[in-house]
Structure formats: structure tokens, C-alpha cells
Amino acid sequence: MAFSILSFIIIFIIYVSFHLPPKDFPVGSIITIESGESLQSVSDLLYQRHVIKFPFVFRAHAIISGEEKRIIAGDYLLSPKLTTGEIIKLLTQGDALSQEKIIKIIEGWNIKDMANY
Secondary structure (H helix, E strand, C coil): CHHHHHHHHHHHHHHHHHHHCCCCCCCEEEEEEEECHHHHHHHHHHHCCCCCCCCCHHHHHHHCCCCCCCCCCCCEECCCCCCCHHHHHHHCCCCCCCCCCCCCCCCCCCCCHHHHH
């Protein structure tokens, strides 16, 4: 009984340490995923930018959860620190930064004024 509890605790600690974000996680930075990037290139990019600790764990988590082909291209804001699972969820749900722009139309403008703006 004691051996199984100890085994569970050790496995839990290993699991958590693999999935927690790195200490130097770039909170507030933007990561750009290009269209057509492979899971390998995405995991390498995230590792190089200190978003994940272990590229293999990221790839394995994505494959096991069935999300490896569902990563959506875009610019992603990394805030706050995210676990491996949260990063995969962010990249597969397409919660990318919007490319929309805000345009202010001044009262009294006509179509020419708006076109020149």
C-alpha cells in the first residue's frame, strides 16, 4: 500500500514538473504561428521562446489529446503563465489577437473623407 502511494506521488510530481511553465515564461509576449506550420516546428518555436520546457511533452500532449492537426495560425498573447495543456487549448481554439482595426468616423464626413482616412 505504501509503495503504491509513493509511486503515485512520484508520478504526480513528474507529471506536474513536465507541464508547468518555465520560470522565465515570457508573460505578455506575442507568439506568431504561421499557417501550415507543423507540430514539430510549433513545439520548437515555443521551446526557443521559453514558453514550454519540453518540446516532446508538448507534442505528446497534443497527439494524445487529438489536437496535433488543429493548431490555428495567428498571433497569440501569452498572459498569464500557461501550462502545456492551456497552451494547446489556446492554439487550437484560435484565441489569436484580432487583426481588426478601429476606425473613427467623424460626424459630417462624406464617403470621400472616409476613403481618405
